[in-house]
Amino acid sequence: MSTFPSATIVGYPRIGPDRELKRALESYWAGKSERDQLQSAAARLRLQSYERLSDLGLSTVEAAIPASFSYYDQVLDVTALLGAIPERFRDFDIEPLDLYFALARGHQGAAALEMTKWFNTNYHYLVPEIDAHTPISLTHNAPLDLYREAKEAGITVRPTLVGPVTYLLLAKGIDGYNPLDRLDDVIDVYAEVLHQLYAAGVPWVQLDEPGVTSDNLGITTEELQNVLLHAYRRLTSGKRPSILVTTPYGEAVSAIETLSETDVEAIHVDLVHGTQPQTWGNKVLVAGIVNGRNIWRADLSGALSRLASLPGEVSVASSTSLQHVPYDASRENWESEDLALWTAFADQKVAEIVTLARGLDEGRDAVSAELALADAAHKRRHEAPGVSVKAIREATAAVTQADRERAPYSLRADAQAQRFSLPAIPTTTIGSFPQTPQIRQARALHAKGELNEDQYRARLEDEIRSVIALQEKLGLDVLVHGEPERNDMVQYFAENLEGFTTTKHGWVQSYGSRCTRPSVLWGDVSRSAPITVSWSTFAQSLTDKPVKGMLTGPVTILAWSFVREDLPLGEVADQVGLALREEVGDLESAGIGIIQVDEPALRELLPLRLEDQQEYLEWSIGSFRLATSGVRPDTQIHTHLCYSEFGDVISAIDDLNADVTSLEAARSHMEVLPELAATGFDRGIGPGVYDIHSPQIPTEEQITELLALAAEAVPAQRLWSNPDCGLKTRTYQEVIPSLENLVRATATVRAQLEVSADA
Ligand SMILES: Nc1nc2c(c(=O)[nH]1)N[C@@H](CNc1ccc(C(=O)N[C@@H](CCC(=O)N[C@@H](CCC(=O)N[C@@H](CCC(=O)O)C(=O)O)C(=O)O)C(=O)O)cc1)CN2
Ligand code: MET
Numbered sequence: 001m002s003t004f005p006s007a008t009i010v011g012y013p014r015i016g017p018d019r020e021l022k023r024a025l026e027s028y029w030a031g032k033s034e035r036d037q038l039q040s041a042a043a044r045l046r047l048q049s050y051e052r053l054s055d056l057g058l059s060t061v062e063a064a065i066p067a068s069f070s071y072y073d074q075v076l077d078v079t080a081l082l083g084a085i086p087e088r089f090r091d092f093d094i095e096p097l098d099l100y101f102a103l104a105r106g107h108q109g110a111a112a113l114e115m116t117k118w119f120n121t122n123y124h125y126l127v128p129e130i131d132a133h134t135p136i137s138l139t140h141n142a143p144l145d146l147y148r149e150a151k152e153a154g155i156t157v158r159p160t161l162v163g164p165v166t167y168l169l170l171a172k173g174i175d176g177y178n179p180l181d182r183l184d185d186v187i188d189v190y191a192e193v194l195h196q197l198y199a200a201g202v203p204w205v206q207l208d209e210p211g212v213t214s215d216n217l218g219i220t221t222e223e224l225q226n227v228l229l230h231a232y233r234r235l236t237s238g239k240r241p242s243i244l245v246t247t248p249y250g251e252a253v254s255a256i257e258t259l260s261e262t263d264v265e266a267i268h269v270d271l272v273h274g275t276q277p278q279t280w281g282n283k284v285l286v287a288g289i290v291n292g293r294n295i296w297r298a299d300l301s302g303a304l305s306r307l308a309s310l311p312g313e314v315s316v317a318s319s320t321s322l323q324h325v326p327y328d329a330s331r332e333n334w335e336s337e338d339l340a341l342w343t344a345f346a347d348q349k350v351a352e353i354v355t356l357a358r359g360l361d362e363g364r365d366a367v368s369a370e371l372a373l374a375d376a377a378h379k380r381r382h383e384a385p386g387v388s389v390k391a392i393r394e395a396t397a398a399v400t401q402a403d404r405e406r407a408p409y410s411l412r413a414d415a416q417a418q419r420f421s422l423p424a425i426p427t428t429t430i431g432s433f434p435q436t437p438q439i440r441q442a443r444a445l446h447a448k449g450e451l452n453e454d455q456y457r458a459r460l461e462d463e464i465r466s467v468i469a470l471q472e473k474l475g476l477d478v479l480v481h482g483e484p485e486r487n488d489m490v491q492y493f494a495e496n497l498e499g500f501t502t503t504k505h506g507w508v509q510s511y512g513s514r515c516t517r518p519s520v521l522w523g524d525v526s527r528s529a530p531i532t533v534s535w536s537t538f539a540q541s542l543t544d545k546p547v548k549g550m551l552t553g554p555v556t557i558l559a560w561s562f563v564r565e566d567l568p569l570g571e572v573a574d575q576v577g578l579a580l581r582e583e584v585g586d587l588e589s590a591g592i593g594i595i596q597v598d599e600p601a602l603r604e605l606l607p608l609r610l611e612d613q614q615e616y617l618e619w620s621i622g623s624f625r626l627a628t629s630g631v632r633p634d635t636q637i638h639t640h641l642c643y644s645e646f647g648d649v650i651s652a653i654d655d656l657n658a659d660v661t662s663l664e665a666a667r668s669h670m671e672v673l674p675e676l677a678a679t680g681f682d683r684g685i686g687p688g689v690y691d692i693h694s695p696q697i698p699t700e701e702q703i704t705e706l707l708a709l710a711a712e713a714v715p716a717q718r719l720w721s722n723p724d725c726g727l728k729t730r731t732y733q734e735v736i737p738s739l740e741n742l743v744r745a746t747a748t749v750r751a752q753l754e755v756s757a758d759a
């Protein structure tokens with residue numbers, strides 16, 4: 001076995017410091033550039049990343065640098081490697097890279113693979129579809145290509161793949177099939193890949209097994225143990241490079257003990273989100289001590305003490321891949337010196353890891369300057385203005401259970417029915433309308449000072465006028481203003497609340513070419529002025545139909561931001577909840593009768609371990625209720641959740657106590673409705689009747705079929721008709737015919753119900 005480097009990372013961002021990969025991908029997809037242009041842009045990006053990591057101190061000779069590139073998604077990469085292509089894609093005569101994109105984005109009527117959240121992050125992977133007949137055999141050893149490409153540039157990288165167990169745990173079995181039944185076929189391919197890597201002289205390979213940290217994947221600890229033993233005994237039996245298995249995102253003690261009974265050479269542990277195992281045999285322990293999920297400067301002194309207490313051969317690493325954080329904090333123009341001092345993005349984290357490795361090797365004194373700086377940053381957090389604001393602390397301390405309660409639902413339902421007199425199965429949308437290039441451009445000009453406040457506002461009001469006119473023409477029942485003023489549903493609120501800051505270059509990949517700039521929640525949160533009221537009242541002034549007020553909920557604001565770690569999350573959530581409660585109150589006072597508070601990330605933040613879930617649900621639901629319970633009975637509160645897999649939070653949907661809940665449901669054919677009914681849920685529900693993630697326009701028949709299915713599970717008085725999610729990523733060309741079909745289909749189902757009621 002060759003030695004393992006003393007410092008490494010689990011993975012590095014790949015979208016490019018200036019989103020070069022995003023631009024190259026979107027240009028290629030739009031037919032504006034050739035495949036080889038995309039491929040050379042990607043190669044440039046990879047080599048630049050390796051050089052950067054080497055400048056930051058990772059070894060170029062010891063396999064310290066992971067080859068963690070992906071064109072779209074690391075799980076899809078394995079699907080491509082295995083050739084595990086669902087039948088609907090098998091007859092296309094297209095190049096492998098185009099087939100890869102077809103799986104991600106759909107192609108000529110073949111629906112894309114489903115996309116879902118990667119563990120408890122805002123990154124999405126493409127769900128493999130595996131059944132007894134899925135072809136599984138090595139297509140092309142892409143990890144080997146990456147190794148050779150780097151080798152030519154004089155750098156020994158560590159090929160990195162999602163491990164076989166996690167791959168199958170994340171896969172979807174067709175018709176109840178258990179994907180793990182194909183474990184041996186998958187291992188055959190991995191073994192072949194490893195053998196080829198070995199033959200090419202690759203010293204180390206990394207297999208990521210985050211699946212072992214989750215209780216939500218339908219496997220018992222015991223079964224997992226057997227599967228791991230079987231997989232890694234087989235994988236280590238042939239000729240192969242040394243193997244590092246990583247276990248990021250959570251608690252992995254028992255899996256690590258199991259892995260230590262196999263012949264893998266190194267095991268990674270997430271020491272930030274999990275606990276330290278008792279034993280890891282004679283393996284190299286790759287200690288994930290620098291947090292890959294946040295952007296706060298590490299407590300180097302504490303980390304070094306902890307590392308020094310670990311017996312055996314230890315390598316210093318990130319807790320997870322750094323793909324969840326932006327590249328470089330030094331590029332930001334921070335609004336205070338404190339923020340500059342407190343923050344560390346991927347590059348700063350690599351430097352921290354290198355520092356810790358040096359401290360471990362040469363002793364504390366060798367890194368005393370770095371330790372002192374980190375200590376000073378932590379000390380400063382306690383004193384800095386805005387970190388602890390007395391009035392805000394008093395307000396959250398004064399919250400009572402009564403602040404989280406509304407009048408009984410029956411009373412609300414009557415008051416609302418009188419106030420709004422909506423038809424059966426009211427039609428609505430989830431909030432955003434297409435973010436056109438013109439809107440984005442106006443925002444960019446406004447940011448540069450080339451459009452003043454009034455000019456920018458005037459453009460957005462024009463947009464709202466046209467969105468309202470369109471909805472009236474379509475015949476929708478409850479309208480929205482379309483959210484044109486928002487760059488992002490979280491960032492927009494962060495820009496308008498105290499206690500947050502936002503970044504200019506802090507892009508993080510969310511899925512494919514789509515990125516977000518997570519906001520930074522560093523201080524106590526409060527609202528200094530109304531945020532959305534003028535937009536909502538402007539929109540309402542244009543129509544007699546109700547226009548929904550539109551807010552993002554506390555849990556989602558937290559989930560999609562980098563949150564301070566010196567206060568319990570539940571308390572931070574209540575601060576945000578109180579700020580939103582003021583906004584809800586102002587919307588109500590301004591005559592907005594329906595207010596939607598989106599919580600698409602409620603499921604995402606659900607802890608991976610069962611034992612932690614109850615506490616989470618208490619504070620998360622509590623903060624939503626705090627935000628929404630201050631209103632009159634005749635004010636209708638809506639919420640919106642996406643990303644199916646509601647199973648684990650199904651009772652939480654009821655506990656939110658919203659009057660109307662819209663849910664993603666189209667791709668899963670309304671499966672959620674009977675589950676929800678079983679919990680006793682009896683309020684308004686809008687199961688999505690078409691999938692907005694696909695560019696394909698749903699037909700009237702398709703929508704009618706889904707809505708009729710929904711009408712079997714939910715009485716018409718409580719059923720709503722809406723798309724699965726917001727329309728911001730779509731074009732008007734797609735949106736207009738889709739909504740026309742939605743309105744027609746709804747009319748058809750209403751008529752069917754009347755006929756059967758008369759009969
Ligand atoms: N935070 C967050 N997480 C989420 C979602 C979400 O909406 N927000 N939705 C779910 C799915 N994830 C998504 C993530 C990103 C996007 C998305 O559309 N991202 C846009 C960027 C959105 C944005 O921040 N736009 C800004 C900045 C846009 C921009 O790139 N501006 C140009 C300049 C303007 C121009 O000339 O076009 C630039 O900076 O170069 C704006 O509109 O103001 C993208 O990648 O393209 C959609 C869904 C789950 N997680
Ligand atoms: C990711 S959930 C999106 C909800 C938001 N109101 C929208 O329509 O875009």
Ligand SMILES: [Zn+2]
Nearest residue numbers: 600642725726
């Ligand atoms: Zn949504």
